[in-house]
Amino acid sequence: MVDAIRTYADYDSFAREWHSETLSNRDVTLEAARERDLINEQDTRQLWQLLGLLDEDDVFIQLPEWLxxxxTDDVRGSLAITFVGYISRETEDAVLFKDSSPGRRLMQIAHKIHxxxxxxxxxxxxxxRRKRLNDKLQEEYRRFEKQDDVPYLSDEWLPKSQLITIIQRRD
Structure with a gap:
């Protein structure tokens, strides 16, 4: 499928690549960036948790706001620019992105599940207490599985040249 999909098997490799621009601009290691609070470790961990819950074919995708x-017909104040869905078809210039949900919302649910x-x-x-926690956990899993309540980019052709990031987690 799409050559641009990046896969990661461990958290530090993912975090290093996810923050590569910050690390190279400041000429620091990931460890130094953590110590100096140059990166948002909480968001990075939540994204990693989300990637761990995705189905094998699902990807996390980041798009430019103008696209x-x-x-979309979204008229709310802040647009989602990250999404989770899957690529069902592709041409030389575009991919068909299906059944997507906003990435930020799913990151929050994934963090709660974790x-x-x-x-x-x-x-x-x-x-x-364990029974109550387990009941809440099952409820959050159901919320995560019900991703179709806010489909933003369902069945949309997206130009490959405008895809900022496409990532998956492989364990």
């Missing part, structure tokens, strides 16, 4: 404005999984893991097996 999103052209392809936190609840940790809570369940660190709570006594037979406790009421």
């Amino acid at each position: 999103v404005e052209e392809k 936190s609840l999984e940790n809570g369940v893991e660190n709570t006594a097996v037979d406790s009421d």
